[in-house]
Amino acid sequence: xxxxxxxxxxxxxxxQGEADYIEAHLEESQxxxxxxxxxxxxxxxxTESIGGNVRAMVKGGWGFVSFNSLDDLRGRVEMAxxxxxxxxxxxxxxAAVAPAVDRVPAGVEADPVAIPLAEKKRILDGYxxxxxxxxxxxxxxxxxSDSRKQTVFLSSLGSHIEQERADVTLRIAAVAxxxxxxxxxxxxxGSRGDLAPIRQLQQEVExxxxxxVALLSAPQARGGEYTVVLDPVLAGxxxxxxxxxxxxxxxxxxxxxxxxxxxxxxxxxxxELNIVDTATLPGLRGSYKYDDEGVPATKTYLIREGKLxxxxxxxxxxxxxxEPPTGNARAVSYRYPPIVRMTNTYIxxxxxxxxxxxxxxxxxxxxxNWYGGTTSMEMFTFxxxxxxxxxxxxxxxxxxxxxxxxNVFETLSNIDAxxxxxxxxxxxxxxxxxxxxxxxxxGSPHIRLRRCLVGGR
Amino acid sequence: MExxxxxxxxxxxxxxxxxxxxxxxxxxxxxxxxxxxxxKQQTSVALRIIRQGRVGYAVTTNPDDCQGLxxxxxxTARFGMAARFELPSANSYPQVDxxxxxxxxxxxxxxxxxxxxxxxxxxxxxxxxICEAEVNRxxxxxxxxxxxxxxxxxxxSHFSFGVExxxxxxxxxxxxxxxxxxxxxxxxxxxxxxxVLQQLELAKExxxxxxxxxxxxxxxxxxxxxxxxxxxxxFNGKTVLEGASPIGRRLGExxxxxxFQLYDDPVIAFRPSSRPCDDEGVPSQRTTLxxxxxxxxxxxxxxxxxLAGTLSTGNGSRGHGGxxxxxxxxxxxxxxxxxxxxxVGDIKEGLVVEQLMGAEQGNILGGDFSGNVLLGYKVENxxxxxxxxxxxxxxxxxxxxxxxxxxxxxARWVGGFLQTPHIYCPALAVASKG
Numbered sequence: 078x079x080x081x082x083x084x085x086x087x088x089x090x091x092x093q094g095e096a097d098y099i100e101a102h103l104e105e106s107q108x109x110x111x112x113x114x115x116x117x118x119x120x121x122x123x124t125e126s127i128g129g130n131v132r133a134m135v136k137g138g139w140g141f142v143s144f145n146s147l148d149d150l151r152g153r154v155e156m157a158x159x160x161x162x163x164x165x166x167x168x169x170x171x172a173a174v175a176p177a178v179d180r181v182p183a184g185v186e187a188d189p190v191a192i193p194l195a196e197k198k199r200i201l202d203g204y205x206x207x208x209x210x211x212x213x214x215x216x217x218x219x220x221x222s223d224s225r226k227q228t229v230f231l232s233s234l235g236s237h238i239e240q241e242r243a244d245v246t247l248r249i250a251a252v253a254x255x256x257x258x259x260x261x262x263x264x265x266x267g268s269r270g271d272l273a274p275i276r277q278l279q280q281e282v283e284x285x286x287x288x289x290v291a292l293l294s295a296p297q298a299r300g301g302e303y304t305v306v307l308d309p310v311l312a313g314x315x316x317x318x319x320x321x322x323x324x325x326x327x328x329x330x331x332x333x334x335x336x337x338x339x340x341x342x343x344x345x346x347x348x349e350l351n352i353v354d355t356a357t358l359p360g361l362r363g364s365y366k367y368d369d370e371g372v373p374a375t376k377t378y379l380i381r382e383g384k385l386x387x388x389x390x391x392x393x394x395x396x397x398x399x400e401p402p403t404g405n406a407r408a409v410s411y412r413y414p415p416i417v418r419m420t421n422t423y424i425x426x427x428x429x430x431x432x433x434x435x436x437x438x439x440x441x442x443x444x445x446n447w448y449g450g451t452t453s454m455e456m457f458t459f460x461x462x463x464x465x466x467x468x469x470x471x472x473x474x475x476x477x478x479x480x481x482x483x484n485v486f487e488t489l490s491n492i493d494a495x496x497x498x499x500x501x502x503x504x505x506x507x508x509x510x511x512x513x514x515x516x517x518x519x520g521s522p523h524i525r526l527r528r529c530l531v532g533g534r
Numbered sequence: 535m536e537x538x539x540x541x542x543x544x545x546x547x548x549x550x551x552x553x554x555x556x557x558x559x560x561x562x563x564x565x566x567x568x569x570x571x572x573x574k575q576q577t578s579v580a581l582r583i584i585r586q587g588r589v590g591y592a593v594t595t596n597p598d599d600c601q602g603l604x605x606x607x608x609x610t611a612r613f614g615m616a617a618r619f620e621l622p623s624a625n626s627y628p629q630v631d632x633x634x635x636x637x638x639x640x641x642x643x644x645x646x647x648x649x650x651x652x653x654x655x656x657x658x659x660x661x662x663x664i665c666e667a668e669v670n671r672x673x674x675x676x677x678x679x680x681x682x683x684x685x686x687x688x689x690x691s692h693f694s695f696g697v698e699x700x701x702x703x704x705x706x707x708x709x710x711x712x713x714x715x716x717x718x719x720x721x722x723x724x725x726x727x728x729x730v731l732q733q734l735e736l737a738k739e740x741x742x743x744x745x746x747x748x749x750x751x752x753x754x755x756x757x758x759x760x761x762x763x764x765x766x767x768x769f770n771g772k773t774v775l776e777g778a779s780p781i782g783r784r785l786g787e788x789x790x791x792x793x794f795q796l797y798d799d800p801v802i803a804f805r806p807s808s809r810p811c812d813d814e815g816v817p818s819q820r821t822t823l824x825x826x827x828x829x830x831x832x833x834x835x836x837x838x839x840x841l842a843g844t845l846s847t848g849n850g851s852r853g854h855g856g857x858x859x860x861x862x863x864x865x866x867x868x869x870x871x872x873x874x875x876x877x878v879g880d881i882k883e884g885l886v887v888e889q890l891m892g893a894e895q896g897n898i899l900g901g902d903f904s905g906n907v908l909l910g911y912k913v914e915n916x917x918x919x920x921x922x923x924x925x926x927x928x929x930x931x932x933x934x935x936x937x938x939x940x941x942x943x944x945a946r947w948v949g950g951f952l953q954t955p956h957i958y959c960p961a962l963a964v965a966s967k968g
Contacts, residue, residue, distance in 0.1 A: 110856075111613075112856075114772065114776065115776050117615055118613060118614065118615050119615060119857075119859075120591065120615075120856055120857045120859075121591065121610045121613050121614055122591035122592055122593065122606075122610050122856065122857065123591075123592050123593075123606040123609070123610060124592070124593045124594070125592075125593070125594040125595065125596065125599070125602065125603075125606075126594070126595045127595055127596055128576075128595060138568065138569065138570075138571075139569060139570045139571070140570075140571050140572075141570060141571070141572040141573070142572070142573045142574075142575075143572075143573070143574045143575065143576075144574075144575045144576075145575070145576055145577060145578075145595040145596075146575065146577065156573060160571035160572075160573070161571070163571060163642065163643075163646075164568050164569065164570065164571050166567075166568070194609065194610065194612075194613060195612070195613065198613055215776065215777050215778050216776035216777065216778045252776075252778045252899060254777065254778065257780055258780075258900065259778060259779075259780055259897070259899045259900040259901075260897060260900060261897055261898075261899055261900070300745060300926060300928060300963055300964075300965030301745055301965055302967060327564075331564065331565030331567075331664075332565060332664050332700075332702070334662070334664075334702035334703075335664075335702055338702065338705060412574060412576065414570070414572070448895055448896070449892070449894075449895035450892070450895070451891055451892050451895070453707070453709055453891055453908050454700070454707060455705070455706070455707035456707075456891065456906050456908065456923075456924075457906075458891055458892030458895065458905060458906045459892070459895070460892065460895035460896055460904075477897065477902075478896055478897055479904075480892060480895060480896055480904040480905065480926070480928075482891075482892070482905075482906040482924075482926055484705075484924065486705045528967075530924065530926060530965060530966075530967050531926075531965070532904035532905070532926040532927075532928040532963075532965055533904070533928055533963065533965065534928065534963050
């Protein structure tokens, strides 16, 4: 049975359900993946998935039922309502949103999943050859995946939104070894379904394989506080981890003490600092027209001129905090309810050139390239795939990868220079509440951080 | 499933059909209050074929689309890896208890009551703390059939709960938490709430740490968040085969402290990580990985074992619906004989690490770890004096586990995957602001 047909029947059940609010999601997806370990192709495959969910609210409590058998949809709706009843003990509050009936196409010229596996494999073979030309490479991994997804959103308010999206990601990592010492380095790219960014990485892969071998003779940083310059990729991860997660209102809305800490108008950084989250930029992996509650995407300033001015909302958090909804409720798939998430998050560019940023640093660290990041709300850590000492205003010797950490509330005010070279990174995937990886983009110009704690020997 | 196997055999020499059906109910509390009730139903069918010596693979959530599944598998077999293994024929499996009918019959009301009990114990101890709690129950049915007559089928139940609290004072945040899991219902909140209350007690005061090398005790949670990820990679037969494991060529050599014992154990009764066979139908077994400090073995699936010239250890795992790949079922680190109080009593100036954040982001293969102490305590003159902040602990797992000052006498399950005692290390690099 086609998704459309199922949607028609389900829309009726959603309208009739006896709850304060009901919504349903249907989703059909196709994906393919190719994984190399070393020179050998390890896994190649195709996946088809179909499924959906129903979410109901009664007296402020949520019931949620997910399924991939499309039989007995009436029973699923009833179960979600029954569950919500069991939970609900107060008043249902959701920010008002106009019902929408819309169709949003994927907007890609060629469906990446439909491109023959042989063609994608040829691209990856090329990169593997580049990596293995380098002596002392011990192994490598290449993970490519693409997907195409059709979703239908239905709500008891009368919304009926069909959206399509396509997604492509590629992660390449190389491992070098010498006398039992093992070093690794990697790069990640992604796109909204367009294979072009995946095809043009020859130079980057060449650099990656040279760098990983160079790491074998690089020293480890000495632990302690440093002035650190972050490249746009790493600064993007930094803004996501160090501030972005704290702007997600589901952490804040029922926590009075955290609300106090996050009062709008509070100063977090210098006047030059502006931080934005927006799903409205075309071509970025975090973009969409409607979020998973049928709310139109917006552009939200989180920090403007150094002050906290906004945050990210679902309909529920917006209503409870009496702020306008921002369209940031997202679910990684039909198996999960939507929760407040970032989309494309970035620091707006300033005026400082990279050379000026380095000038005047007697001893510091230049940290580049994303490896990972995580946050506890108050503290964050993130790791750089590449790092160099800065000595007397100039880049000096390469270091082994470094882990940086800091306090969210202090670190933004330690940003004392913002570059003029904004760049968005599309290779990331965000995890929260077991929902991972959610497509997001992060970006920033180069930034300089005073007094950043670096782990090391 | 039989129909898929019949169709697949027409297109390929060998075939295997693997299906998983699961049903899960979850009660979720947010900000000290009941918030969500969720039910998730999921099925998937995976087809693996060997066609002209190459592996083909496809997965679907729709078992009725038999032909589509076979066609996709055939397409991928054109490029798939060369199969070096044979699918297992009929096997006998060990008796491993992983199903309890009592789990399904736990009423949702009792799950809600358990969550409320968790939250009230924590909030009564520390007013102002904000808790999230979760109580889960579910069942999984696994079935596998292949063209060589191999077949396996089992049901597993699981029950788990956990609570996480955050306490905010000014701009200072404290995070505590613990969880428990079993294949049988656990209706006692006690072990979890006791652990959380102890964390809250120890974290009442704050203490400063200098930047220097000092002794560190990792609690079971601390071991899980600091030391285990590199070991998971290093004992993976695939990492070994690639030459990327630092211990890959050191089988039989003493690499770790002589008191260090490590197993992979999928046959412990009523553990959610246990099962009678792996995802390729190979019988489960306990595999010794480190015996008295000597590297004693690695973990293999069928293909990796064949390439390495050895036998599968029954560790073929499908992870997220992909092809089987070697993966541990559950790591078990044998306990020692030290009491936690005695380890603390032995330290003049040092740390107890309960939770390290971001430690798994570094050079995992090389064994390096470096993370922010999300929850940890300062030890001065044999006593815990308070919680530390703005502190990083860095080290290398192979150096840390080469010289262990003591192992705790009690091993505890952490996060369903690891059973470990406290591990006391004589010196680690600590960096701090301040």
